[in-house]
Amino acid sequence: MRLLILGGSWFLGRALAERALASGWTVTTFNRGESRSDLPGVQAVRGNRERPEDFQRLAEHGPWDAVVDTIGFVPDQVLAAATALEPAAQQYVFVSSVNAYVGWPNEPLDEASQLFECPPDAGAGYGSELGYAGQYGALKAGCERAAEVVFGSSRTTVLRPSVILGPEEYVGRLTWWLARAARGGELLAPAPAQQGMQPIDVRDVAAFLALCAVDRKPGAFNVAAPIGHASFAALIESCIDATKADTRPVWVDPDWLIQQGVEQWTELPLWRTQKGVWAVNTSRAQSAGLRCRALSDTVFDTWAWMTRGGAAVRGEGEASRAADHGLSPEREAELLRTWHRPAL
Structure with missing residues (x-):
């Protein structure tokens, strides 16, 4: 299994890299290398996701069975990443957030709940009138759409975590x-x-991410404890x-x-x-193999x-x-x- 992690040095990305390496996978990480060192054993490619040309250079290190994007926040950057990497990757797994739902945290949610509207090519300033939380949710929803526009619904997996500890x-x-x-x-x-x-424990999210990458599970999953x-x-x-x-x-x-x-x-x-x-319904993820300690x-x-x-x-x-x-x-x-x- 060949895995590319966009991020990979912090929290969730690091937990995923640890799990993948322990499973004997070949792991490539993409980050600036300015905050924390990468785990021993990964192939670290340096770059800035604000520069589309860096993704073109990254694609030369492929191919990969899956790309896991743990750091995507701006839709046009995710669009650039997905466009550059699509020829070199089978699946795009995007880590979104329950903030992408219009109703969070005010009402119970499942995967059919309404998402924020945001175009897949939106820039960082989109949705500023919504306030910090609303803008964050709208941008995450736009990132989801950017990944799916390029990879299609059958090759895109979206995880919407709640609170990760x-x-x-x-x-x-x-x-x-x-x-x-x-x-x-x-x-x-x-x-x-x-x-x-x-x-939910970060290691349980990482385990589910790995499962989604291996099985190429398409669609969206709410990721939280039951x-x-x-x-x-x-x-x-x-x-x-x-x-x-x-x-x-x-x-x-x-x-x-x-x-x-x-x-x-x-x-x-x-x-x-x-x-x-x-009150986030996670039954779909539980049925797909999510387990929570x-x-x-x-x-x-x-x-x-x-x-x-x-x-x-x-x-x-x-x-x-x-x-x-x-x-x-x-x-x-x-x-x-x-x-x-x-x-x-």
Whole structure:
């Protein structure tokens, strides 16, 4: 099996490269080589996806059984990549996002749900009037269309992940909760404790990507843990267990948190009150072979990575968003004091 990964040095791309190499595949990666080194064993081709001529040069290193695009964000760049690589590759697997759906996170979703409208040749400025999240979703939808325009529906696979967690995470969601649990004391947690959630381990996404590449599975797949797979309580309890800290969760009413101006998804990572955020139907992917490990396994393995020095790695590079997530200790302490204060 010959695999080309657009990306390959960060998080999902790296997890896929590790799995492919372990399976004895020949792996080529394409990236700028400016943020992190590639894994030993891959054939690294340097280039910038903003330059179409770099994709023409990349195609000379083929052929490949599949291309997996883990970093595509701008439709006209994906269009250029797909056009250059189509003669040298059998399948194009594009990693999109649930943000491509108009209804996320406000309503339950399946693969038939409405996508944003975006032409396959749109540039980076398309959809700026939609705000950051809307523009991101629209551009991802345009990228999906760009891949399919070139490779056709039978040779294009689209994965729409929800939240991906695990070792090497650079966004700062699970890593913040683990670092916070390790600090001990009262921990502010958003009620209800049994709120279901669907984060998926990066290694499980990589395994499904590999399966889609080998079997050349066409079409779109929502990629997340099954609905109800875990709960917020399971997340918090696993973080406390992993860090072995004297930490006590204080479950706080979500309406009160909103009244206090706590920012959902960022100040309290993974907390969001919209009814569709953890209501993504993944039955199609499950039927196609997606398997999801327990959230506790993801938590423990991520803590092990952090304690080996991964906390330093996650802060590197332009992709890192760890600084954007989590309550400051002072902000959390003030919220807890106010929550405990008797009503007058």
